[in-house]
Amino acid sequence: MAEIGLEQLTKIYADGTEAVSALDLEIADGELVVFVGPSGCGKTSVLRMVAGLEEISGGTVQIGGRIVNDLLPKDRDIAMVFQNYALYPHMTVHDNMAFGLRQQRVPKVEIERRVTEAGLKLGLVDAMRKKPRTLSGGQRQRVAMGRAIVREPQAFLMDEPLSNLDAKLRVEMRAEISRLQRDLAVTTIYVTHDQTEAMTMGDRVAVMRKGLLQQVAAPQTLYERPANLFVAEFIGSPAMNLVEADLVRDDGRLTARFGDVVLHVPEGHVETDKTRVVLGFRPEDLEDGAIRPAQPGAALQVMVDIREDMGAEVYVHFTLAVPPVRRHDVQEASERSAGDVPGARAAMFVARVGRETGAREGEPLALSLDTSRLYFFDVDSGDALARS
Ligand SMILES: Nc1ncnc2c1ncn2[C@@H]1O[C@H](COP(=O)(O)OP(=O)(O)O)[C@@H](O)[C@H]1O
Ligand SMILES: [Mg+2]
Structure with missing residues (x-):
């Protein structure tokens, strides 16, 4: 011993x-x-x-x-x-x-x-x-x-x-x-x-x-x-979804914005004066809005690219009209996973939703996100931002 x-x-x-x-x-x-x-x-x-x-x-x-x-x-x-x-x-x-x-x-x-x-x-x-x-x-x-x-x-x-x-x-x-x-x-x-x-x-x-x-x-x-x-x-499969977002104080409430999406950030979740961050959310923290209705400031309207039936759950792949996060750290970590496709102009995301989902390829889908599980990272260093 x-x-x-x-x-x-x-x-x-x-x-x-x-x-x-x-x-x-x-x-x-x-x-x-x-x-x-x-x-x-x-x-x-x-x-x-x-x-x-x-x-x-x-x-x-x-x-x-x-x-x-x-x-x-x-x-x-x-x-x-x-x-x-x-x-x-x-x-x-x-x-x-x-x-x-x-x-x-x-x-x-x-x-x-x-x-x-x-x-x-x-x-x-x-x-x-x-x-x-x-x-x-x-x-x-x-x-x-x-x-x-x-x-x-x-x-x-x-x-x-x-x-x-x-x-x-x-x-x-x-x-x-x-x-x-x-x-x-x-x-x-x-x-x-x-x-x-x-x-x-x-x-x-x-x-x-x-x-x-x-x-x-x-x-x-x-x-x-x-x-x-x-x-x-690197940890988690499918890998965490990432997007660059603006942090904006709006009426005293902190919001994270990318593309058309505006998310409410729960109080005390991130302690930073940065206005631009890398925002992360895991596929399993998204759900079909028809299964779990979105709270205010926790909805994403997406177009379904690919639906993968995994048995116990369904993977819904979608793109959003925002640039993909291209960084060495992310690319190295995701060489093993279905991250972003090199050369892709739109960022790709995955949601793991309930198998009762009605998601269909090529059709719109309302997703709800558990915003208490958002992750925030420094755009320059890639380090996680502190919580308060
Ligand atoms: N005998 C060696 N001579 C020179 N470079 C080596 C040698 N063995 C490993 N390396 C290099 O050291 C790095 C770490 O290798 P290694 O410890 O085998 O990594 P891992 O086990 O994580 O794949 C790599 O860049 C590899 O090419
Ligand atoms: Mg080895």
Whole structure:
């Protein structure tokens, strides 16, 4: 059991690429922290420095209170699970799990105890004598987990361990890894580019962009109070709708205006003297006005472009005659999501409405917005604006 401390952790590769910049993070004993961000943001570099597989260019890594910068990987008492978990094809499941322990000259009785226990925890009892090629993808993934568990390490490091599995199995395995991690209460750093995986698995989620930690918080906090536009756009699916808006005081009431839309901003929701902001609202905070009538100052009249029936709900895509928000932070965060189409002249939005909606493509639709859930960002920095 151990806490992990990263202080000013920096990685600069030989070619000058700064992959991780002065990262500070304390991970508590038994905590599962997920590092998430687009490809190339530095997640793997962080993990490899913690593991000792990559030289640290600056700062320190502490495991269990001791600085491990100069320790070899095998002396750091951690276990890694990678995306490409190579099992030994000629060995049984049992031997795959026992192999590392035999190398470490752990006594035979102890090896049997640990392997048996791991097999039970992972539901692999009936597979112990089988060879990897006869196993399903999920079982192989479990064996890879088993190899890490039997070492009884101080920490687990996992780098996109599920990315080779199909979507259904991925959902199963992420629940299983969460359960195991809770059972074992071993401090874990889990890396993924998938925000859903991050949100569902992490006690806390650390969002990275270009080597810089953007925000680290509980999943719900990231969703409700993103620190900036990058986090706002990265967390949530479909992504948050964004538009540049004017903030206007009108008769003592604060309004946000874009195109023909005038929204009433609830008192105390934003504390700023800016008159131009980036306004955000999530697809799930919009509803068909026929299902939930709009409060005054919370209505949007739109033309339906595309209606997508998702079963439990309906996604309504619409455009408004306002310019799309084009920024690097937003574009980087939304490369994975259906954001804005490059070259589009009108901004595109999505509403997640009730399945009883009568929305039809090419026809007008009245939407109601929960204005208590508006988000406000600084146009220049992209930082979230304070609430009063
Ligand atoms: N060995 C290396 N030499 C030079 N640059 C590297 C090396 N490994 C990774 N990088 C660069 O460092 C950045 C972060 O990479 P990485 O940590 O693999 O990101 P992620 O895991 O988030 O996709 C990227 O720009 C990547 O191209
Ligand atoms: Mg990676």
